[in-house]
Amino acid sequence: MENAIIKIRGLVKDYPMGVTYFRALKGINLDVQQGEFTGLVGPSGSGKTTLLNIIGALDNPTQGEVEVLGYQVDKLNHKQAARLRNENLGFIFQTYNLLPVYNVYENVEFPLLLLKKSADERKEAVIQALEWVGLMDKIKSRPAQLSGGECQRVAIARAMVKNPRIVLADEPTANLDAANSHHILQTMVKLNQELRTTFLFATHDDKVISYLRRAITLRDGMIAEDKIIQTT
Amino acid sequence: MVILKLAFRNITHAGLRTWLNVFILSFAFVLIIWVQGLYEGMQRQVIRDMQAIEVGGGQFWQRNYDPYDPLTLDDAHAALSSELQHLVQNGNATLVLIVPAAIFPEGRVQSVILRGIDPNQKIVSLPSQELTNKVSPGVIPAVIGSRMAKSANLAKDEIVTVRWRDANGVFDAAEIQIVAIFNTHIQTVDVSQIWVPLQRLQEMVHMPGEATYVILKQGLNNIPPGSPDWIYRDYDFLFADINNIVKSKRAGSSIFFIILMAMALLAVFDTQVLAIFRRRKEMGTLMALGMTRRWVISLFTLEGSLQGLLAILVGAVYGIPFLAFQTKVGISMPQAVEQGGFNLGATLYPVYSFKLFLLTTLFLFISVVIVSFLPTRRISKLKPTDALRGKTT
Numbered sequence: 001m002e003n004a005i006i007k008i009r010g011l012v013k014d015y016p017m018g019v020t021y022f023r024a025l026k027g028i029n030l031d032v033q034q035g036e037f038t039g040l041v042g043p044s045g046s047g048k049t050t051l052l053n054i055i056g057a058l059d060n061p062t063q064g065e066v067e068v069l070g071y072q073v074d075k076l077n078h079k080q081a082a083r084l085r086n087e088n089l090g091f092i093f094q095t096y097n098l099l100p101v102y103n104v105y106e107n108v109e110f111p112l113l114l115l116k117k118s119a120d121e122r123k124e125a126v127i128q129a130l131e132w133v134g135l136m137d138k139i140k141s142r143p144a145q146l147s148g149g150e151c152q153r154v155a156i157a158r159a160m161v162k163n164p165r166i167v168l169a170d171e172p173t174a175n176l177d178a179a180n181s182h183h184i185l186q187t188m189v190k191l192n193q194e195l196r197t198t199f200l201f202a203t204h205d206d207k208v209i210s211y212l213r214r215a216i217t218l219r220d221g222m223i224a225e226d227k228i229i230q231t232t
Numbered sequence: 233m234v235i236l237k238l239a240f241r242n243i244t245h246a247g248l249r250t251w252l253n254v255f256i257l258s259f260a261f262v263l264i265i266w267v268q269g270l271y272e273g274m275q276r277q278v279i280r281d282m283q284a285i286e287v288g289g290g291q292f293w294q295r296n297y298d299p300y301d302p303l304t305l306d307d308a309h310a311a312l313s314s315e316l317q318h319l320v321q322n323g324n325a326t327l328v329l330i331v332p333a334a335i336f337p338e339g340r341v342q343s344v345i346l347r348g349i350d351p352n353q354k355i356v357s358l359p360s361q362e363l364t365n366k367v368s369p370g371v372i373p374a375v376i377g378s379r380m381a382k383s384a385n386l387a388k389d390e391i392v393t394v395r396w397r398d399a400n401g402v403f404d405a406a407e408i409q410i411v412a413i414f415n416t417h418i419q420t421v422d423v424s425q426i427w428v429p430l431q432r433l434q435e436m437v438h439m440p441g442e443a444t445y446v447i448l449k450q451g452l453n454n455i456p457p458g459s460p461d462w463i464y465r466d467y468d469f470l471f472a473d474i475n476n477i478v479k480s481k482r483a484g485s486s487i488f489f490i491i492l493m494a495m496a497l498l499a500v501f502d503t504q505v506l507a508i509f510r511r512r513k514e515m516g517t518l519m520a521l522g523m524t525r526r527w528v529i530s531l532f533t534l535e536g537s538l539q540g541l542l543a544i545l546v547g548a549v550y551g552i553p554f555l556a557f558q559t560k561v562g563i564s565m566p567q568a569v570e571q572g573g574f575n576l577g578a579t580l581y582p583v584y585s586f587k588l589f590l591l592t593t594l595f596l597f598i599s600v601v602i603v604s605f606l607p608t609r610r611i612s613k614l615k616p617t618d619a620l621r622g623k624t625t
């Protein structure tokens with residue numbers, strides 16, 4: 001499996017806790033190929049978000065090697081990490097992290113501004129992304145005026161709008177109703193098939209799990225199970 | 233420029249928060265300029281008043297004259313040089329003779345300085361023409377300031393005995409009558425000073441035609457060179473004291489000034505730094521979305537600078553009319569200001585120079601930029617996850 005898009009060897013993550021530390025990841029080895037539709041599952045506190053953050057170059061590993069798209073994430077400097085995130089990664093946060101003073105349209109448009117896309121390209125892509133998540137009627141609303149599920153959909157649109165190579169999605173459906181969840185997941189599957197976008201979820205939502213083609217179970221910071229799901 | 237667009241968008245979208253910051257900033261601008269203008273106005277006013285009533289357009293001093301050494305006063309008199317005589321005759325100067333003396337109000341003794349001045353002089357704004365008022369025969373008319381009147385408990389028309397030593401060192405005495413009492417902000421022509429007709433004083437001490445110093449008319453152009461007996465004292469010399477006082481006032485009241493500056497800067501600091509620290513989650517988001525550290529710093533610093541510019545504009549909108557109004561109407565000063573080292577008129581007219589505007593504005597603007605830059609730089613050093621979690625350090 002030499003063309004793995006994500007390659008993790010012996011990953012350990014410690015969080016300082018006063019004088020000692022808490023070991024959130026205890027030696028993870030993992031390969032993800034391009035075009036996978038994979039989920040990290042497992043109980044709360046098992047380290048799913050921690051692992052996604054490290055893959056997304058938002059946090060540093062304590063030990064081990066993490067390679068994403070050929071970049072040694074733990075050795076990237078600040079600027080290179082920002083560039084990797086900007087150009088190749090779409091992150092859907094468990095806590096949304098929308099920009100509070102921007103309206104829905106501007107929030108989704110933001111990554112495209114960073115990529116210096118032209119106004120026309122931006123407009124087309126933003127409208128398409130907002131149509132996927134069904135928020136065309138809320139274009140002018142600020143995050144504070146949206147429900148939790150609507151915020152989540154904005155966060156999803158923002159991560160997808162630039163067609164990143166990898167989407168890292170942390171509980172993307174936690175606040176969505178069944179209809180919206182299925183609609184968005186179907187869109188993701190379609191993107192995955194058409195553009196070979198790699199999806200890596202962290203979830204305990206059965207609806208998400210039902211779409212996965214590979215489920216990696218984390219327990220206490222370790223991989224307890226890694227299973228390929230045959231879809232019909 | 234994407235960054236400019238974003239900064240502009242952030243500022244306009246933040247609405248109330250922006251206007252609050254801008255208003256506080258503009259208030260700091262106006263406040264600091266206002267106070268500095270007061271100082272400037274104070275200094276100018278004291279100097280203007282001194283020129284009008286005491287210093288004129290400069291002075292010639294008899295070479296022994298030293299106002300800080302009363303012992304020299306006995307010898308500090310001489311006849312005028314021909315150049316000075318010429319000036320006096322043409323109405324371009326007037327002479328003053330100083331004689332140490334003592335008065336005996338209500339049986340007490342009080343040392344004073346008799347100053348002889350030409351009652352018809354037009355060089356300084358002392359009310360010397362009052363010295364031509366009619367008094368009883370043999371009594372010398374005298375004009376004093378209100379502080380002198382108070383300390384000697386003398387009222388208008390009152391008569392008091394004065395004793396002095398003449399040119400030969402012989403004691404002599406006479407009676408003086410207070411024909412007028414004037415108000416001034418300048419203590420040096422008031423406290424312990426008694427103004428009498430020049431010629432009478434010259435006769436009393438047997439020094440006909442002699443003087444201690446000569447006051448030139450303001451704006452006089454061809455100032456003659458001094459002579460061995462008569463030394464020219466220019467403004468630099470004559471205002472050395474007052475400049476020192478103003479400087480020490482500046483230094484002394486700089487406590488007040490520093491507090492004011494600190495308050496203004498605190499307002500700036502508070503609005504900017506707190507605003508930025510409150511936005512660290514937002515910064516974390518920007519970084520997580522792939523904005524580089526340099527972009528984040530530029531963006532927030534630019535936002536701060538734009539707010540600074542807005543504050544200058546807003547401050548100008550209400551500040552310029554306010555300050556202009558004050559330079560016209562002035563500020564009435566409480567009487568307590570008299571207690572200070574120098575005295576001010578009842579109304580103080582602040583003076584605002586272009587330089588003052590420019591320097592203060594520049595200073596505050598740079599402070600705003602720095603105060604936006606430093607916390608942003610600090611936060612942007614965090615890992616995105618830490619910034620997102622709202623961590624402080």
Ligand SMILES: Nc1ncnc2c1ncn2[C@@H]1O[C@H](COP(=O)(O)OP(=O)(O)OP(=O)(O)O)[C@@H](O)[C@H]1O
Binds near residue numbers: 024049050
């Ligand atoms: N910044 C931190 N400092 C200390 N401990 C942390 C920190 N972040 C996470 N942890 C700990 O690490 C462990 C894993 O956390 P993580 O957020 O990765 O769990 P998770 O699997 O995403 O859970 P959930 O399903 O509830 O989101 C938890 O026990 C958590 O308490």
Ligand SMILES: [Mg+2]
Binds near residue numbers: 170
């Ligand atoms: Mg989590």
